[in-house]
Structure formats: structure tokens, C-alpha cells
Amino acid sequence: MADKKKMVIIDPGHGGIDPGCETKDKNGKWVYERDIVWAVAKKIKDKLDAAEAQSLVKAVISLEEMYPGYDYTKVSKRPSLRNRVYVPWQKYHEEFDIKLSLSLHCDAAESAAAQDATIFYSEDSDLQLAERFLNDYAEKVIVDGVQVFFGHRKPPVVERENLSVLNAAEFKGIDGVLLELGFLTSSDDFQFLIRADVQDLIAEVLNNTIIELYGEKV
Ligand SMILES: [Zn+2]
Numbered sequence: 320m321a322d323k324k325k326m327v328i329i330d331p332g333h334g335g336i337d338p339g340c341e342t343k344d345k346n347g348k349w350v351y352e353r354d355i356v357w358a359v360a361k362k363i364k365d366k367l368d369a370a371e372a373q374s375l376v377k378a379v380i381s382l383e384e385m386y387p388g389y390d391y392t393k394v395s396k397r398p399s400l401r402n403r404v405y406v407p408w409q410k411y412h413e414e415f416d417i418k419l420s421l422s423l424h425c426d427a428a429e430s431a432a433a434q435d436a437t438i439f440y441s442e443d444s445d446l447q448l449a450e451r452f453l454n455d456y457a458e459k460v461i462v463d464g465v466q467v468f469f470g471h472r473k474p475p476v477v478e479r480e481n482l483s484v485l486n487a488a489e490f491k492g493i494d495g496v497l498l499e500l501g502f503l504t505s506s507d508d509f510q511f512l513i514r515a516d517v518q519d520l521i522a523e524v525l526n527n528t529i530i531e532l533y534g535e536k537v
Pocket residue numbers: 332333339340352423424425426
């Protein structure tokens with residue numbers, strides 16, 4: 320039997336009436352976590368689609384599979400957390416070898432001093448994988464990205480935590496990690512994460528990590 324093509328689920332952690340955390344930009348316009356994680360998820364999928372022939376990894380976006388024709392600003396139901404994994408799994412597991420569910424979020428905290436990335440994972444067996452995503456993100460986005468876009472070097476403060484929100488992925492035998500890209504309540508992180516060129520960089524880095532982890536030829 321020929322090996323199945325691999326698939327990864329990119330999961331923008333919020334959408335529709337569930338905007339996630341929110342903050343105002345310098346013109347007083349509200350910016351939602353939903354908007355940032357959607358932009359990054361789309362960019363990752365675009366990159367993986369472009370690389371698909373070489374890498375043999377197919378990407379789907381959880382919310383697009385749950386709501387065909389999905390408009391991330393308009394869905395009036397709160398998307399179920401479990402279905403972010405179960406719906407794509409149900410549709411594709413016979414045809415594809417589903418390897419990873421990568422959830423994207425932005426953090427918020429009472430203190431404006433809290434900043435940088437956090438990774439969550441649910442099983443000890445996902446620790447190495449979670450560290451790989453976190454290290455790539457910290458090094459290539461937080462440290463190198465701030466250097467490129469803001470001209471100063473910044474030591475990353477990154478954390479990893481074990482959390483059971485990922486048990487839908489665990490239940491289906493899929494690797495599961497949840498990456499918090501930064502804190503919208505930190506003005507440094509916020510100014511960084513709303514930039515389209517930074518979102519491009521984030522997508523590039525996560526795309527490369529996914530390809531290096533899962534994209535070997537079958
Ligand atoms: Zn969130």
C-alpha cells in the first residue's frame with residue numbers, strides 16, 4: 320500500500336463572534352486576536368500549498384473545514400474547540416496521514432509587562448515537538464524579527480506549558496501544539512504582531528518548521 324500523503328491542520332484559535340483578546344491601535348481602532356491569527360494561518364496555508372508538490376504536506380485550516388465559505392468576521396456561532404480537530408479528521412483521515420494540529424493564539428495579561436511567546440502541549444511525547452516550534456519561533460521571529468523590523472536585539476522570554484486543551488488532537492493520535500504568538504496587551508508585541516510583514520515572517524518560519532518536521536518524501 321502506498322503511503323498516504325501527510326496533512327497538517329492549521330487552527331486559528333478564534334473566529335466569528337469569538338474575537339479572542341482585543342486591544343486598540345494608536346488610531347483607536349479595535350484589533351482582535353481573531354484577525355491576527357487568521358492572517359497568519361492563511362499565510363501558512365498559502366506557503367504550504369505553494370510548497371506542496373515538493374514537500375508532500377497538505378495544509379487545511381480548521382475553520383474553513385467546519386464552515387465552507389467561512390468568513391472569519393461573520394460566523395455567528397462560537398466554533399467548538401473539539402471540532403477544530405474532529406471535523407478535518409473526519410473528512411480526511413482515510414485519504415491522508417494527519418500529523419499535526421497547530422493552534423495559533425495571542426495572549427493578554429493584566430500587566431502590560433508580560434510579553435513574548437508561550438507554547439502549550441498536552442502529552443509529554445509532544446514536548447520535543449513543542450520545544451522545536453517554540454525555539455524556531457523565539458529565535459527566528461522574536462529575536463531576528465525584532466532586529467530586522469525595529470533595529471534592536473531583544474532577548475526572548477519564552478515559556479512552555481503542559482495543557483490539556485489539546486486533548487482532541489491527542490484523542491485522534493495527532494501531534495498537538497498551541498502557540499501563543501505574543502501578548503496583545505504588551506505594546507511592543509502588539510506593534511510587532513499587527514504588521515503584515517511580521518505576519519509574513521511568522522508564516523515563513525512556521526512553514527519551514529512544518530516542512531522540516533513532516534515534509535520528507537514518502
Ligand atoms: Zn486565544
